Amino acid sequence: MAAVSLSTSVSKLKLASPVILASGILDLNAGLMKRVASSGVGAITTKSIGLNARKGNPNPTIVEVYDGLLNSMGLCNPGIEEFKKELDELKGVKIPVIGSVYAGSPKEFSLVAGKMAECNVSAVELNVSCPNVSKGEKFGEAIGKNPKLVAEVVKAVKSKVRKLVIVKLTPNVSDIAEIALSAEKAGADALTAVNTFGPGMAINIDARKPVLGNKFGGLSGPAVKPLALACVYKISEKVKIPVIGCGGIASGRDVVEFLMAGAKAVEVGTAAYLKNIEVFNRINREIAGFMQKNKFKKIEDMVGLAHR
């Protein structure tokens, strides 16, 4: 069989595999991240970290639904100063680490992204897309749904951070390409599309009440894959900066779909949560098998093919 290369790049980020661990899964401490780092992934993304510690939403915060998960974690994290210690422990890790951050304003974003960029990370991912925050809070989606605010956040971060800046978009908008363009114009180096869909809900009919402590949550996993794929396709028609696809990816064929829609790499979350870290090497093998069968030598050769 002809040799194929799984290596790809997202701007200046060089990846040995296009498959990246998505933020929020198996990534809240150094021990977990080290395990994932040796499981075939091209890079790992950290849990989204804020300026201060945050408890998150009341339990239960995760429920399995048909072909996916609903989660209402609510950005629980130890705060950047505490999380620095975890990142320090990752010094020997050979693959890139992407530090995910969230904040409530452009100024706070530049502060926390600046602190993250001082750590052992190759890039920062700006989470302007978390749906699981309370009404009135200006975190997450409240920013990501507003093209002007997204631009302000990106400009503030880019004025402070020299490392790669990736903006993670919410799909819960009427025109995701408009938000993507706004991030690009403001100087984003790359985009991740997308965060969870929602709000979604599950009801325990025996208890006669919502399953999640927070009532509502964001939907992820195979159920959202066609929707996430359409987001990547639409964005790729509009922007020149690299796009990282995310949403429902669980197999090598799923990855190839996202590449053909225009993504240069992908993030995988729910599949790793449900099937553990073995998924990454399996997905790599499946991508390589598809490439050999179809005579693709490198990842780049498949990127955007569905647009022609």
Ligand SMILES: Cc1cc2nc3c(=O)[nH]c(=O)nc-3n(C[C@H](O)[C@H](O)[C@H](O)COP(=O)(O)O)c2cc1C
């Ligand atoms: C339990 C859980 C926690 C998550 N936490 C975060 C987070 O902290 N930051 C973030 O940007 N996305 C978070 N996400 C969203 C994922 O990174 C990803 O965008 C989404 O789940 C879609 O991909 P998937 O279908 O492969 O999971 C979380 C998802 C899940 C299921």
